[in-house]
Amino acid sequence: MAEREHRSLFGEILDWMLAPLLVIWPISVALTWLVAQGIAGRPYDRELGEMARNLGLQVAAAQAPEGRRSRYALAPEAAALLRADEADTVFYQVLGLRGEFLSGDRHLPVPEAEAPIVPWVLHFRDDEVGGENVRVAYLWVAPEGMAGSTQTMLVQVAETLGKRSRLASEIIKGVILPQFVILPLAVLLVWMALARGIAPLNDLQRRIRSRESSDLSPIDERRIPDEVxxxxxxxxxxxxxxxxxxxxxxxxxxxxxxxxxxxxxxxxxxxxxxxxxxxxxxxxxxxxxxxxxxxxxxxxRAAHMVNQLLAMARAEDQEHAQRRSDVNLSGLAVETVRDFVPRALDKHIDLGFEGPDASQSALRVHGHPLLIRELIRNLVDNALLYTPAGGTVTVRVVEDPFGQVVVLQVEDSGPGIPESEREKVFQPFYRALGTNVDGSGLGLAIVREIAQAHDVEITLDATRSLRPGQGTEDGQGPGARFTMRFGARPRAEGSTAEGDAGLEP
Incomplete structure (x- = not known):
């Protein structure tokens, strides 16, 4: 997967501020055009309506009484005045009581039927005459002397849209042209405002870059924006x-x-x-x-110290500790006890194991096999170091019958650890007072690191209820017991003791 490119916070904020502005601007132009059309049409609609109304009055006065043939002809002077507009073409039409053509332009479309027809009510519509868009004002006229009659005459006056378009264009120019000046000015002001707003970030960046690599003191929070x-x-x-x-x-x-x-x-x-x-x-x-x-x-001693340091570094390596699998804890404990048997015999210490057989173990621990093996080795090594000749060291694995926990215990019959020192013994290079044991002081520190990597808590107590330094009949001390509880999971079907992680065939 390609590495994601670095993006500028300044550029991203600028984009998000200018993009809506650039999108809204064309919409504003379109809305301004529509509004300008309406504004430009209103005075001309009033003028057109007056022409239609005046023509209707003339038609109503000139209409013949009922019973005689309807006839009407606009006076030549009036017709000339009606068509005197140089900018637009004006059309008119008069239809009789029965819808017959009386005067004007025959090709002017008739409005769609509307019910009910109310005399002397002015209406407007947009239409076409000879392929040219026109604005039409029309009304139904009731002739004089025909009161109570439902018959009406239609009077229409139409005008092309030249003056309206020019007026709308002038309005658009008066509104839009200033925006061409305001828009770049707005962009400049936004850019300057963002540059001023991001200046504290640049100052913070310079302060951090100017620091020495060894300077880990806190950054001053008084000169930074609240958002940062x-x-x-x-x-x-x-x-x-x-x-x-x-x-x-x-x-x-x-x-x-x-x-x-x-x-x-x-x-x-x-x-x-x-x-x-x-x-x-x-x-x-x-x-x-x-x-x-x-x-x-x-x-x-030097080799042992180096090995312990390497084990400590390995236990602290988080990436290494994440490589986990199902581990047979009983098998690892048995292997570790076998490795230390010669040393226990040399010191005349009874080293033993208590727990289920590796091949019969029903539970598995999810962890890093090498680290868990190192944990057990360090606990056993520590127990053998501090247990005098004739003592006992026991490694015990107890499996929870409900399949939830596997308990690991390593106990000895040595001098024990006072309660005041039980937390300190897990610190690197710490040795209990009053002992002449030749060790590195890293064993229990490694145990704690590995336990923490596996989310396991270590419990340390005495195996006998004796005060430190008080001996027993067999010459042993109160001893020390290290207890750890690992989360367990059932053994996978078909797996063998030799097939589990951490066991050698």
Missing amino acids: APLVRAINDLLGRLDQSISAQKHFLADAAHQLKTPLAGLRTQAELAQREIDEGRSSPAELKRSLKQIALSSQ
Whole structure:
């Protein structure tokens, strides 16, 4: 899909303001023309109506009494006066009581029948004479001396539309021509008003562009329009969150660099010591072996620290965390326990698993297999670090019989975590006071990041009701239990334990 082109806010507002103006202007011209036609026709209609009425009076006075033949002829002087208009042609027609032609122009159309006919009421209509448009004034005339009779005579006077058109054109010119001057002036004023209205946005843009890349302070909201204030507040909120994120990353990198300095310094010290002893000829196989063992231990610590940092970055990567599928939580827990069995045997710790068999598990967790595996590994690693010899570490998976939740628990019999420190242990590089455990301090921070990415809440409590530091008969402490509840979905039909995401065949 092609990338959408950037549009100018100034141009878009200008278009929306000028487009209606340019559309309304032709409509205004058309309406002005129609109104001008009506205005121009009124005086000429009055004049035409007077001519028809005067002609009707003459016809009524000249009509023969009842019983004699109807006849009428307009006097030559009157006919000449009627046709004296140089601009337009005037037609007239007189029809008798029985509709017979008496005088005037025979080709003038007769009006359509109207009922009832009211004598001496003036009417107007538009018609054609010889292919030319005319305006017609007509009325029915009752002859004198025929009171009470229903018979009437028709008198019509028609006139071409030359004068009317010229007057309408003059009105249009007087109205429209000023608009040709006003329209460009209106466009100029609209453009200037928009330019002035958008000036604060340009000023805001310049202020933002002139900032240093390290300046994440809030933008001043006092010099911006009210319409842009919500956008500036949203940017300020983003800048605040970005500042917090960058500060956290800087703090994290500083702590990581500090933590890596210890194993790297040990590597360098042991290498220099071994080299000095070899140069002085005082080295023995036992001393070299001890130095090499310390070098291996320091490199192992550094490698573990780097792996933890990579896991932390992977847990914080939102795009990576969104790649999810159905995961067999029991299968992942069993695999993790198997991986840590040799280490548990070396420390004489009873490491076990409680839960449904991977192949019989009925529920699946929707999540990222690699991250969930990392979560379990860090919990088990943390439990083995703090549990003394002879203790127990248990990984437990409990499936909800209603198919809604799968619970993961990792508990140990170590010294436990005081309530005052249970929130702090999830912070990077934090270690509980009073312990001499050699760890990176990132394990539980990674667990919290992965849990938050899967919308899972972690609950931390003690496995035994003992005060921290108070021992038991078996020499173990109150222990710690980490509990997480994952949303579950039924296992898909036809799937196998080996076919689920996160399990190796």
